[in-house]
Amino acid sequence: MQFSPDGKLVVPASADKIAKVRDVNTEQEVITLTGHDHFVVSAAYSPDGKRVLTSNSNKTTRLYATDINELIWPWQAKPNGPS
Helix, strand or coil: CEECCCCCEEECCECCCCEEEEECCCCCEEEEECCCCCCEEEEEECCCCCEEEEEECCCEEEEEECCCCEEEEEEECECCECC
């Protein structure tokens, strides 16, 4: 589980292959980050809170721009190490 720098949003791990950014106070989903094909196991915010980096159980990492709700960089590890 990763909190935004201002503490208002959270991105928990997810078994449904979708990273869901939620409001801490209301628990409402405010941004849906799709594209993973396995469990989302971790997330990290950029210091300014405008980007979220997620990773899943098959070594795929995705960088999202949360201010525009868009995938900006997908990355897949190669079987023999990083690419």
